[in-house]
Amino acid sequence: MANTKHVLLVTGLSGAGKTTVLKTLEDIGWETVDNFPIRLVEGLLNTPPSSSRDDVDPPLALGFDSRTRGFDPDKLINRVKNLQQNDNYQISTLYLDCAGDELERRYSETRRRHPLALDRPAKDGIALERSQLEPFRRWADHVLDTSGLTANDLQNQIREQFTLQDTKITTVTITSFGFSRGLPNNIDLLFDVRFLSNPFWDPELKLMTGLDKPVGDYISKDPAYAEAMEKFEDMLAFLLPKYIKAGKAYVNIGIGCTGGRHRSVHVAEALRKSLHEQGFSTTVLHRNLASRPMEALENMQNLNGNKDI
Known part of the structure; x- marks a missing residue:
């Protein structure tokens, strides 16, 4: 188990803070990949670390959401369950939740369109995505509601929960x-x-x-x-x-x-x-x-x- 690969799957509602989470994890020593095609995950896990990291294999955080190619919560859960049977991997999941009205406010402030509601109100896309991701929310190891969190609050929570021992942050x-x-x-x-x-x-x-x-x-x-x-x-x-x-x-x-x-x-x-x-x-x-x-x-x-x- 000394060579166990730590993997964190990060998903959740669009606008709930996935980008902030992945950037924070990278700052504290994780290797991060966002929206990586799910069918290629096994190949990524088996790829050796780059020489720039001095052959030290850092833990890996993978970001998924409804925009990821081939994203299907049920299929992803089954794929991860198969990977968890391999002693070389220690896989956990983080689901980012957020209240609908807060997500609507964020989309309004940033003037971005919801990926599932390009020609409809953001609340329609939020409701559809919430329904699609419900299986993953029920299965996730960690569920973090970001409704009342500022970006700094979210960063602090991620650091407290996922900072690697002996990581030099500053x-x-x-x-x-x-x-x-x-x-x-x-x-x-x-x-x-x-x-x-x-x-x-x-x-x-x-x-x-x-x-x-x-x-x-x-x-x-x-x-x-x-x-x-x-x-x-x-x-x-x-x-x-x-x-x-x-x-x-x-x-x-x-x-x-x-x-x-x-x-x-x-x-x-x-x-x-x-x-x-x-x-x-x-x-x-x-x-x-x-x-x-x-x-x-x-x-x-x-x-x-x-x-x-």
């Missing part, structure tokens, strides 16, 4: 940079550390970087350093689990100083170490570490003539 990246050279793109959280003492103005440290111990020692002696780091760490310890629960795939944290070579680099490395100790997998990028130190840049934001800025 990628955390810390980028150090210099404000004088512009902001990085796609930053979610930004910490400005220009309030800390600036090693640039120490002749012995000027040509060093935040990766060098003397620079780190200099910065950490700033009276505000310890308290600031504690607050940064507390904020990230609070926010990152929330982002993970919400299914945010990427969290980009920016740490900025003036030139991007000293304070931001040291703080970024310190935060990486702290997050690693808390169990987060974190990547650090130093955007301006290789940039040439320039006094003109450091002076650009030194409006008060205070060389600690």
Whole structure:
């Protein structure tokens, strides 16, 4: 049973959220296929994983609805029952239900036609599809009513129920940079550390970087350093689990100083170490570490003539 293939069949009423479910499953590590011809399912199940997945066979989610070629609930149930007798497969089913008036509202808002009512009111197609799918609804392992769920609510329910153990949902990246050279793109959280003492103005440290111990020692002696780091760490310890629960795939944290070579680099490395100790997998990028130190840049934001800025 160690090599058992996990397969989830996802079906239900058109407009009930199948596309959202499949996209969420893909985000949390499932391989997903939508509207695949039913007669070809066995061949798909026997296809080895692609090399891009490092020969790790992920669980498979297959989406079906009334638009799928050859869709017949009774025949599909019999086909799945035969597959379930094979110990190589562990097959379960998810049926997405939704109240008729809510489906009508969704079709009205999106201005889409119901696939079974191209020339009739949406409610006629909804009623016909509900009748056709009733055998599958009765047989399904999981029935999820999406009537009162937002897209985010539905995503959260799917993550809670089908997230794979050890799946890394959120990628955390810390980028150090210099404000004088512009902001990085796609930053979610930004910490400005220009309030800390600036090693640039120490002749012995000027040509060093935040990766060098003397620079780190200099910065950490700033009276505000310890308290600031504690607050940064507390904020990230609070926010990152929330982002993970919400299914945010990427969290980009920016740490900025003036030139991007000293304070931001040291703080970024310190935060990486702290997050690693808390169990987060974190990547650090130093955007301006290789940039040439320039006094003109450091002076650009030194409006008060205070060389600690």
